[in-house]
Amino acid sequence: MRAELTWRKSSYSGGSSTECVEIAETTEVFVRDSKDPQGPNLTFEREAWGDFVSWAASLEI
Secondary structure, rough: OOOOOOOOOOOOOOOOOOOOOEEEEOOOEEEOOOOOOOOOEEEHHHHHHHHHHHHHHHHHO
């Protein structure tokens, strides 16, 4: 894992919530489970991440 990344939680996450994902952005977007920061992470190209976020925002739940 890249130690130099600056990770952040979504503003929609509660301050003490433990069921969150965190992201770090460079030329790519990295996503990890906030409960397991040393565990695996997913890597997305920025365009693919934008497509995913747009799709998720369009869901009616």
